[in-house]
Amino acid sequence: MFDLPDDEILPLSKDHIFYTWSAQARVNPIVVQRAKGVYFWDVNDKRYLDFNSMTMCVNIGHGDERVIKAMQEQAAALPYAAPGMTTKIRALASKAVADVTPGGKLSKILFTLGGADANENAIKLARGYTGRFKILTRYRSYHGATMGSMAATGDPRRHMWEPGTMPGVVHFLDPYRYRSTFHRTNPDISEEEFTRDYLNHLEEIIRYEGPETIAAILMESVTGTNGIIIPPEGYMQGVRALCDKYGIVMIADEVMSGFGRTGKWFAVEHWNVIPDIMTMAKGLTSAYAPLGAVAMKPEIAAAFDERVFESGLTYTSHPVSLAAAVANIHVMREDKLVEHAASLGPALKRMLSDLGETHPSVGDVRSIGLFGIVELVRNRKTKEPMAPWNGSSPEMTVLRKFCLDHGLFLYTHWHTVLIIPPLVINEAQLKEGLDVLDQALSITDRAAG
Numbered sequence: 001m002f003d004l005p006d007d008e009i010l011p012l013s014k015d016h017i018f019y020t021w022s023a024q025a026r027v028n029p030i031v032v033q034r035a036k037g038v039y040f041w042d043v044n045d046k047r048y049l050d051f052n053s054m055t056m057c058v059n060i061g062h063g064d065e066r067v068i069k070a071m072q073e074q075a076a077a078l079p080y081a082a083p084g085m086t087t088k089i090r091a092l093a094s095k096a097v098a099d100v101t102p103g104g105k106l107s108k109i110l111f112t113l114g115g116a117d118a119n120e121n122a123i124k125l126a127r128g129y130t131g132r133f134k135i136l137t138r139y140r141s142y143h144g145a146t147m148g149s150m151a152a153t154g155d156p157r158r159h160m161w162e163p164g165t166m167p168g169v170v171h172f173l174d175p176y177r178y179r180s181t182f183h184r185t186n187p188d189i190s191e192e193e194f195t196r197d198y199l200n201h202l203e204e205i206i207r208y209e210g211p212e213t214i215a216a217i218l219m220e221s222v223t224g225t226n227g228i229i230i231p232p233e234g235y236m237q238g239v240r241a242l243c244d245k246y247g248i249v250m251i252a253d254e255v256m257s258g259f260g261r262t263g264k265w266f267a268v269e270h271w272n273v274i275p276d277i278m279t280m281a282k283g284l285t286s287a288y289a290p291l292g293a294v295a296m297k298p299e300i301a302a303a304f305d306e307r308v309f310e311s312g313l314t315y316t317s318h319p320v321s322l323a324a325a326v327a328n329i330h331v332m333r334e335d336k337l338v339e340h341a342a343s344l345g346p347a348l349k350r351m352l353s354d355l356g357e358t359h360p361s362v363g364d365v366r367s368i369g370l371f372g373i374v375e376l377v378r379n380r381k382t383k384e385p386m387a388p389w390n391g392s393s394p395e396m397t398v399l400r401k402f403c404l405d406h407g408l409f410l411y412t413h414w415h416t417v418l419i420i421p422p423l424v425i426n427e428a429q430l431k432e433g434l435d436v437l438d439q440a441l442s443i444t445d446r447a448a449g
């Protein structure tokens with residue numbers, strides 16, 4: 001049924017596929033054929049080490065037979081049921097997801113198709129629950145590409161669509177130590193004071209906007225593509241306290257940072273914070289099937305006990321995706337992948353710090369669990385980035401090409417290189433990838449003064 005010679009895949013794709021996040025004339029996709037564990041292969045049998053879990057989502061690694069079998073069995077038994085019905089897999093999946101939320105406290109689950117629509121629904125829930133309208137999010141954030149999630153997104157990906165995006169979003173600054181707006185002349189400030197300054201900034205914005213108008217604060221618990229920004233101690237607790245003080249719903253976007261990525265099931269757990277709503281996708285099924293979820297406290301769900309929640313999706317709670325989710329959670333538990341990510345965290349940290357010591361173009365490195373970043377600069381003193389804000393540079397392009405040529409698939413964003421491998425990676429494989437990056441950094445080193 002699926003016959004097509006290998007050499008016809010690329011031309012046919014270029015003829016008919018409209019690629020997202022791409023200028024169509026410049027797309028040159030890898031023609032992937034198969035994948036297993038932390039590797040994938042193209043049609044010429046070239047092997048790539050996957051340092052981005054494809055799209056930061058294949059947390060349990062490629063080709064896990066347990067998940068594939070669960071999906072096959074569900075497809076054979078019942079591939080679809082209408083949103084208003086329930087099935088065995090819906091009952092099981094909602095319980096399985098509720099159980100992994102912090103303290104099992106977010107016990108009502110709304111299933112979506114991915115992360116953007118999870119955030120859209122979280123925003124609707126917060127607005128419906130509070131009767132307020134404004135949503136506060138951070139500038140260095142990505143929350144999805146639909147019109148509401150795009151508006152919530154702080155980074156420039158939203159610019160092309162403004163002013164047509166969802167109204168009511170106010171952005172604030174991230175506690176980003178390496179390039180802290182407030183501390184350029186005072187970089188050695190204590191962590192406590194640093195945290196306090198950013199919480200004061202947030203509270204000031206809450207006051208200016210009027211707390212009674214703010215439905216939610218929506219934040220990535222650890223910022224993903226905008227820089228693996230790890231909140232300083234006390235920050236998440238402080239945001240939680242501000243939400244409680246002003247009756248604001250706290251929404252944690254764990255689409256990228258969830259499902260073991262940071263060495264906990266969800267990143268918020270590092271700070272013992274329980275948000276009111278948590279959104280997830282990606283690692284929820286490790287991308288074996290599309291699925292997102294909004295987990296909420298029962299009191300938020302209860303606000304809609306007698307009132308209709310005016311929203312829906314034809315494919316909500318899709319049985320095949322839910323089978324993937326249940327099997328994925330089972331695999332994460334059985335293979336202790338959250339613990340594994342936590343135990344490899346120090347090794348990644350050490351390897352990144354070694355890169356920082358040997359390469360003048362490395363300005364900063366950060367990581368938590370298996371969620372890491374290398375920030376490349378032209379000058380360590382001025383911190384001039386290796387590529388401009390929202391742009392690229394010849395050095396970054398050549399660096400990425402070098403890595404791909406040497407069988408390392410990774411994601412570069414402006415002047416940064418992200419390290420987000422499947423959680424099944426071992427220390428030798430981590431080193432294998434970082435050795436290639438180590439060689440590639442000689443390219444950016446030449447541009448660093």
Ligand SMILES: Cc1ncc(COP(=O)(O)O)c(C=O)c1O
Nearest residue numbers: 114115116142143144255256281
């Ligand atoms: C933090 C975060 N939120 C939301 C999204 C959107 O998810 P999706 O692409 O599944 O719509 C992403 C995707 O990268 C993300 O990283």
